[in-house]
Amino acid sequence: MSRRKAPGEPGRTTIRDVARRAGVSVASVSRVLSGTYPVSDELRRKVLTVVRELDYVTNAHASSLAGGGTPTVAVLINDITGAAFTHVAKGVESAASLRGWLTLVGTTGDDPERELALLRLMRRQGVAAVILLGGAYDHDAYQLRMARFARSLDAAGSHLVLVGRPPLEGEVPATTVDYDNEGGAYAMASHVLSAGHRRVLVLPGHAELTTAQGRLRGARRAFETYGVPFDPGLVRHGYYDYEHGYGAVEESLRQRETFTAVLAGTDVVAAGAARALRAAGLRVPEDVSVVGYDDIPLAGQLTPQLTTVHVPYEEMGRAALRAVADRRQGGGRRRGGDAAHLVLGTHVVVRQSVGPPGAGGDHVRAPSVT
Known part of the structure; x- marks a missing residue:
């Protein structure tokens, strides 16, 4: 050799x-x-x-x-330990390395001030692009702040890419790479309803987070399609973490809520929910079905393996980097065929965590935690 x-x-x-x-x-x-x-x-x-x-x-x-410096992209993420968006960062890095580009990763801690400070720093460093990952709290202040960031980066010859965040309104020099969040939730809720479940505990995420809002809309739309009454009292908002999944199910059992399935906002939340059910002596899926969202490796490692929604996170990262590369090749302008807002598809991955309701159907009441 x-x-x-x-x-x-x-x-x-x-x-x-x-x-x-x-x-x-x-x-x-x-x-x-x-x-x-x-x-x-x-x-x-x-x-x-x-x-x-x-x-x-x-x-x-x-x-x-x-030739004058290695192009560098900065990836900013709320929490680097978050399982889903680390796969987006992996996609960005793999696509960047093939081009001989460098990738920097920073964490914002969901702090707007830290986000602003990092964006300013990256602008001074002359990065080719700043890629912001993860959901956002979509309100007027957010739209104004992101538009200001986008224009500031554009003036410096850089570019803002939003991944898994809502697109910006108006003529703003930014690219959005998203996925069919609401459609994935609709498909998953439809899968649960088609199995015969009617009382479903829904854990969509933080109430003000755009990601959670989309997942809740998708679930409600599925209930409407199936003609099943949706009970807002079975919605529990919280963070996308194991503790929320465990605590929400534990509290619902303690309050003697009636439900035969849990629709979790992420796979990690689903893992916490399943653990709380087992702690109460309930089996998944024989007593209560549990589904997740994201399709991270954890989903296939749980027992039983988790039915979930697959989100193409790595491909989103690669698409974000390609958008930046295309822009640079086009002299900083989008070519006529390029879109400022790219949406990737999602689909349900059926595994082992969904079964029909118990023999009592909708009248089965889960036992409380003592």
């Missing part, structure tokens, strides 16, 4: 070297690395194998530096 050429050596690895080793054209290598053209899985695998063997990405970094 030939050794890798060290960066800076005469005859340093080029895209032509990659094409020659892979036995494909330079154009094919370019298509694979840009990620903006459809290519076969076999071609992608062949090219990326050679890229790794020749350390081409590292050399691409050096070439970019010699």
Whole structure:
């Protein structure tokens, strides 16, 4: 096996070297690395194998530096431990590394002031784009703040990309990469209702969070479609964490609420809900069905495996980076065919956590926690 050429050596690895080793054209290598053209899985695998063997990405970094600096994107996330949006960050980083770009990650702690400070810092650093991940509290102050951020970054030659957040109103230089949040919740609630459940405990998330609002709208719309009365008294708002799932179910059982299924706003919330049911001596799904949202790896690791809504988080990250790259290639302007608001699809992943209601149907009352 030939050794890798060290960066800076005469005859340093080029895209032509990659094409020659892979036995494909330079154009094919370019298509694979840009990620903006459809290519076969076999071609992608062949090219990326050679890229790794020749350390081409590292050399691409050096070439970019010699040309005036490596493009850098900043990913800002509320909580870096949040399981779902870490996959978006992974998608951004993988797409950036293929182009020889760098990725910075910062956390805002859901603090508008820290978000503002980080955006200002990234603007001074001259990043190619700032990518904001996660839901938001969509009100007038938020719209005004984001519009100001977008225009400030645009004036500095950068760009704002919102991922999993609502699009900005009016003519604002920002790109939104979203997913069919409400549609996913509608499909999941429909799945639960089609199994025969009528009394469903709904844990959509924080009441003011746009993500939670969309998931609650989707669930209510499914109830309307099925002609089933929706009981607002079975809605429990809270954070997207394990503790909320556990506490909401525990409290509902203590209050002797009647329900045969739990519609959780995230897989992590669903895990907490399932644990609270087991602590009360109830089985999933024999006594109470539980579903989640996100389809993070945890969903397949629970017992029973969790039925949930798949969100293409990594693809959202890759799409966000592609939008930035396309903009730079177009001189900072969107090409005619580019959209400022991209929405990716969601779908239900059926596993083992949903069954029919107990023998008593809607009249089964879950026992209280003592």
